Amino acid sequence: MSAIYELSDRYVEELADLDPILATASGVSGHDDGVTDFSPEGHDGIAALRRRVRAELVALAPESDRDRIAKEALLEHLDLRLELYDAGEHFRVTGSLGSPAAALRRVFDVMPRATIEDWRTIATRLEQVPRGIAQITELQAEGLRRGLTGARRQVAEMARQAGAYSGEEGSRPFFATLADAFDGSGIDAPGLRSDIERAASAATAAFADYAGYLREAYFDVAPEKDAVGGDRYQLNSRTYNGTTLDLKDTYAWGWDELYRIEFEMAETARRILPGATVDEAKALLESDPDRA
Numbered sequence: 001m002s003a004i005y006e007l008s009d010r011y012v013e014e015l016a017d018l019d020p021i022l023a024t025a026s027g028v029s030g031h032d033d034g035v036t037d038f039s040p041e042g043h044d045g046i047a048a049l050r051r052r053v054r055a056e057l058v059a060l061a062p063e064s065d066r067d068r069i070a071k072e073a074l075l076e077h078l079d080l081r082l083e084l085y086d087a088g089e090h091f092r093v094t095g096s097l098g099s100p101a102a103a104l105r106r107v108f109d110v111m112p113r114a115t116i117e118d119w120r121t122i123a124t125r126l127e128q129v130p131r132g133i134a135q136i137t138e139l140q141a142e143g144l145r146r147g148l149t150g151a152r153r154q155v156a157e158m159a160r161q162a163g164a165y166s167g168e169e170g171s172r173p174f175f176a177t178l179a180d181a182f183d184g185s186g187i188d189a190p191g192l193r194s195d196i197e198r199a200a201s202a203a204t205a206a207f208a209d210y211a212g213y214l215r216e217a218y219f220d221v222a223p224e225k226d227a228v229g230g231d232r233y234q235l236n237s238r239t240y241n242g243t244t245l246d247l248k249d250t251y252a253w254g255w256d257e258l259y260r261i262e263f264e265m266a267e268t269a270r271r272i273l274p275g276a277t278v279d280e281a282k283a284l285l286e287s288d289p290d291r292a
Contacts, residue, residue: 002063004071005085010153011074018046020125021100022105032111033121035128038093038100038135046087051094054078054169087235093136093151094222100136101210105165105174122178128249129175129203140213144221147285152222159210159214166208174198175207187204236237 016023020034036042057075061070082088091098111125113117143149150158167173170183172180179197228236230247237245269281276284285291 002067003060004057004062004067004074007053007056007060007072008074011049014049014053015046018079020048021103023104024107024110028066033124035104035125035132036100038104038132039138039229040091042135042290043085043090045141047082050078050085052084054082076242083235088143088146088148089232089236091139091146091148092150093139094154094158096161099158100139101133101158101162101207104132104136105207108175108178113181113185116189116192119185119187119189119192121194123190123192123199124177126175126196126199126203132207133206137210140218144218149218149222151222151226151228152219153226155214155219155222159211159219161208162211162214164252166204166211168208168211172246173200173204173207175203195292 012028016026016028016031019036020031021036023031035237038047054075057071057078060071062071093101096102108122108125111122113122140149149155163169164171165174167176179193179200182193182196234244234247265278269278272281273284
């Protein structure tokens with residue numbers, strides 16, 4: 001392998017060491033028994049890794065066109081995530097899908113459950129869930145101190161979600177279902193079963209406490225507006241688009257497309273039923289036996 005490929009591989013492995021949850025979700029083996037350090041210091045460590053790798057990468061000369069592409073792709077990845085870190089985006093850990101708490105719960109869905117060793121790994125990670133929740137709470141508390149928070153509507157959904165995981169809405173707590181799954185695995189290991197049940201109970205309590213923290217300490221401080229402003233929108237949009245958008249031009253294009261489509265819908269409705277609105281044309285199409 002070229003030096004750039006070797007550095008890229010080393011970066012993946014070192015990042016997996018620091019972020020075991022991401023490693024499992026990404027299919028990088030050997031880290032399934034760990035939980036990511038979600039604290040501010042944990043994020044500092046990942047940022048330090050990225051700065052070091054970036055410095056090494058910049059000094060390497062591509063040996064081929066594949067090398068050039070690999071260097072550009074890794075450099076884009078590192079630069080963007082360092083910009084997000086420097087902007088303090090990791091303190092705004094809200095959202096029902098992208099938050100650390102959601103990742104901490106979701107990772108158990110993709111862990112193997114076929115053997116007794118698989119279940120020992122699950123039990124080991126499960127025991128660390130309360131520490132992970134404590135670190136997430138520490139991160140959010142620091143975000144509150146710095147005035148870096150998520151929107152109130154996101155916080156409310158996170159609290160509802162954490163409460164659901166802990167059985168607050170009357171359903172079986174998620175982590176208790178892991179013990180149920182072990183019971184259905186056919187594995188005879190009473191000691192391991194006890195470990196899973198004990199860890200599941202602690203994880204459930206941790207998520208219940210987290211839901212309370214969000215409602216009692218975080219919600220009222222969070223801004224009511226969902227809007228984040230052009231600067232944050234621009235930065236975060238690059239994680240999905242891979243490019244820097246002209247936001248005003250993009251929005252103008254979006255409105256133009258909306259008006260164009262609505263005009264075509266209205267024209268089509270009038271062709272179906274002269275003088276009809278879109279809703280009237282739809283009602284006809286759904287009720288006319290010759291067309292429905």
